[in-house]
Amino acid sequence: DAGVIQSPRHEVTEMGQEVTLRCKPISGHNSLFWYRQTMMRGLELLIYFNNNVPIDDSGMPEDRFSAKMPNASFSTLKIQPSEPRDSAVYFCASLSLGQGEGYTFGSGTRLTVV
Amino acid sequence: SQQGEEDPQALSIQEGENATMNCSYKTSINNLQWYRQNSGRGLVHLILIRSNEREKHSGRLRVTLDTSKKSSSLLITASRAADTASYFCATDDSGYALNFGKGTSLLVTP
Numbered sequence: 001d002a003g004v005i006q007s008p009r010h011e012v013t014e015m016g017q018e019v020t021l022r023c024k025p026i027s028g029h030n031s032l033f034w035y036r037q038t039m040m041r042g043l044e045l046l047i048y049f050n051n052n053v054p055i056d057d058s059g060m061p062e063d064r065f066s067a068k069m070p071n072a073s074f075s076t077l078k079i080q081p082s083e084p085r086d087s088a089v090y091f092c093a094s095l096s097l098g099q100g101e102g103y104t105f106g107s108g109t110r111l112t113v114v
Numbered sequence: 115s116q117q118g119e120e121d122p123q124a125l126s127i128q129e130g131e132n133a134t135m136n137c138s139y140k141t142s143i144n145n146l147q148w149y150r151q152n153s154g155r156g157l158v159h160l161i162l163i164r165s166n167e168r169e170k171h172s173g174r175l176r177v178t179l180d181t182s183k184k185s186s187s188l189l190i191t192a193s194r195a196a197d198t199a200s201y202f203c204a205t206d207d208s209g210y211a212l213n214f215g216k217g218t219s220l221l222v223t224p
Contacts, residue, residue: 004156033211043157043202043214056211091156102147102159103212 006092006106013113018080021109024073025094034067034077035091049075082113118203118215126221133190135218137203144206146179148188151200193222
């Protein structure tokens with residue numbers, strides 16, 4: 001298995017532009033998580049899906065952020081419009097809930113909004 | 115929200131020495147996990163310890179959990195330069211999503 005695949009690895013965009021981050025979880029994993037990592041705030045949970053259904057989006061900072069999981073093998077996190085304070089590393093992680101194992105993280109997308 | 119808090123924030127040791135990192139948390143948990151993050155990479159799961167376990171081993175890693183003190187420790191024995199990374203504890207208190215601490219930055223010098 002190639003693990004959790006995120007794209008792009010790096011994204012530089014201008015303030016006000018729409019940004020879409022993509023994630024392919026591990027096949028067979030039924031839970032997917034989006035986290036954001038910054039030096040100041042550490043790792044923050046943004047949203048959690050179970051069986052493609054959003055369960056908890058209380059961590060999504062504001063309405064500019066949205067996430068979808070149209071099928072078991074793909075999820076997107078969209079920021080529209082983007083702002084400089086959105087600059088961070090965004091991680092996707094997947095898990096087979098009930099297996100008692102840890103998360104498998106992707107390599108992350110480093111987003112810079114200028 | 116963050117629950118786990120690692121101590122120390124940074125640790126520098128020489129190869130061959132043991133490294134101990136601590137984690138404290140606030141509320142009851144189902145399990146506690148430790149992750150490693152190399153610079154510029156994603157987090158890698160190291161070990162999971164359930165709330166009814168007190169100690170667990172995996173290779174050179176030893177994890178303890180004291181639920182009465184709401185604390186855990188990660189011991190890396192005979193450290194190597196390749197162990198240089200940030201180490202995070204994460205608590206599962208909801209049954210699904212993990213809450214991560216801010217991590218301990220470990221530097222192992224040859």
